[in-house]
Amino acid sequence: MPVIITIDDVADPRIEAYRDIRERDLVGRQGCFVAEGRVVIEKVVSSADFRLNSVLVAAHRLESLADVLGRLDVDTPVFAASQAVVDAIAGFALHRGLLAIGRRADAPSAEALLGGLPARADILVLSGIANHDNMGGIFRNAAAFGVGAVILDSDCCDPLYRKAIRVSVGATLLVPFAQVDRGTDILDLLDCHGFATVALSPRGERELQHMAVADRNAVLFGAEGPGLSPELMGRAHTVRLSMAGGFDSLNVATTSGIVLHHLFAASR
Amino acid sequence: MPVIITIDDVADPRIEAYRDIRERDLVGRQGCFVAEGRVVIEKVVSSADFRLNSVLVAAHRLESLADVLGRLDVDTPVFAASQAVVDAIAGFALHRGLLAIGRRADAPSAEALLGGLPARADILVLSGIANHDNMGGIFRNAAAFGVGAVILDSDCCDPLYRKAIRVSVGATLLVPFAQVDRGTDILDLLDCHGFATVALSPRGERELQHMAVADRNAVLFGAEGPGLSPELMGRAHTVRLSMAGGFDSLNVATTSGIVLHHLFAASR
Known part of the structure; x- marks a missing residue:
């Protein structure tokens, strides 16, 4: 299980990648992408073609998502924040309570x-x-x-x-x-x-x-x-x-x- | 061709049915619905099952939509307003420049x-x-x-x-x-x-x-x-x-x- 990093401040620079998520298209920037929700993030974790940079989770969901989080590499940062802080970071009400920044390990020709x-x-x-x-x-x-x-x-x-x-x-x-x-x-x-x-x-x-x-x-x-x-x-x-x-x-x-x-x- | 009624004031009560269109679900209120864009409104005009209460059009589109508007009943009110006023009425940028309020003539069992x-x-x-x-x-x-x-x-x-x-x-x-x-x-x-x-x-x-x-x-x-x-x-x-x-x-x-x-x- 990775270490959980608690985020109290919306302006915390460690969660910069999650800020105003609708406005950004991370794709093309070092090949990163935004994954949302349990089903999608489970697929990233299961795939050899993708890596997770970090995960942002609503703190009250930590328990119900423990099985997914437990499958992350131990060195993948998991940021936890209150639902209000998560929503403020993302810029919209994130009902799924779970976001991740991923990258493609290798883009084949x-x-x-x-x-x-x-x-x-x-x-x-x-x-x-x-x-x-x-x-x-x-x-x-x-x-x-x-x-x-x-x-x-x-x-x-x-x-x-x-x-x-x-x-x-x-x-x-x-x-x-x-x-x-x-x-x-x-x-x-x-x-x-x-x-x-x-x-x-x-x-x-x-x-x-x-x-x-x-x-x-x-x-x-x-x-x-x-x-x-x-x-x-x-x-x-x-x-x-x-x-x-x-x-x-x-x-x-x-x-x-x-x-x-x-x-x-x-x-x- | 119906008479064109120019609307200059966002608060004009005659266009009440178009106000904040995303927020309302007109359906269920006297069986009315909101139709958007040329393709959809042409279908309403062609159908015996539906009637148009009125049409709201961005004034600069009047000419390009003349063929559709010409097929309306002469007593259907056509409201025309600047794109800015249309957007302010509808509550979002209405790129298609054409909205209508319609109703179902008859809901069969x-x-x-x-x-x-x-x-x-x-x-x-x-x-x-x-x-x-x-x-x-x-x-x-x-x-x-x-x-x-x-x-x-x-x-x-x-x-x-x-x-x-x-x-x-x-x-x-x-x-x-x-x-x-x-x-x-x-x-x-x-x-x-x-x-x-x-x-x-x-x-x-x-x-x-x-x-x-x-x-x-x-x-x-x-x-x-x-x-x-x-x-x-x-x-x-x-x-x-x-x-x-x-x-x-x-x-x-x-x-x-x-x-x-x-x-x-x-x-x-």
Whole structure:
């Protein structure tokens, strides 16, 4: 069990990283992220890919969270403060009573990630997914249906943004991901690793239920609205979902769930 | 084109219904609701089931919204104010520049709704869906996959809450719905109208792809977490989604999308 450091003063410099948590996006600053609540922090603790810098807990929750705290490295600082002080530090009412600052131990390249996957694998490729809710929702589905990796283009938001982690129920900490540099030829990369690539689009050439399922499948999703670039669409097989007509509007995370369930069910 | 009424004073009593819009839940007060943005308001205008009490628009948007405003009844008051006044009235920065207060012309009973459906129909039955995002997401899927009606139990939130309408992209204004009183025997009602009922549950007796598809299908969803009551589960056929294991966590709106896509594709 780590030593508990009591914080009485909102201005205490030791909890600087937690201050006004909604305003900051720690991501990109030394690769840190903010984790919130028991479920998410348990996933950080269980993962070899992430480390915790410190934890901030509402003092009255210390007992009920003892099992999680007991699994931290002994040298991880655990700051405890009254709920009022925690709320004042974070800048909002932190009902979960538990925050942590984490970091990614190692950000693998897309190349390394794809190279390490088994012969049978489904992966997602995301282009321009900038909405944290959608990013979190997609990762939650990816975890549920056993996706081996998620490849992000340079226009995607960070899956380790606090809200994306929360919406994903911690799945962004479970499913390996890599972001490629602008200009990377993703389709070429997928082809090199033996992936059959399909792009989802309302204008897709065939319906999902007629999609060929290979051993290694890569499914491409673009943002709602703009969708995938004509260049990507022209180079990949394209798939659409059959809809009732008149209201052809699906959320991209929901669409990923439908496609991943289909792939998962088809491969069993 | 209705007459435009210019509002210069944030305190003008004529725009009382728009004041501090986030704080109020107009639903339940004479059946009114708040609609936001062009897409949603176009759906209200197109629907025989809803009426607009009035519209509030940022003056600099009058020209770009002329087509929508031109479709309003001539006696619908259109209030126009500067963006600053609109924001001050609403209580937040209203980027879409367009709000309306609407009402439901007629709230049909579940009995009437089910009785009016065609011989071939899929419906949703929601139990305890209290989250507006999930409600909106479920309706968006219902519209995309041609669901004939949504039946809500008394523990569900109102689909006409502003956020639910927005998340649904207006689908809560398109898909007919009815809320039943506490104590209504929903399964009995479905049975009377010839619906084959399946309940979704992680502990379902068969996987979705092995679900029998009837002419009239009713699919039951409960809230994430508590799920459906043992009583409902015991009386319905139950279906589960096959998942990878280790992270059996799906959002209920996403789950509805997967099931509705399956039903829609299976029936064509």
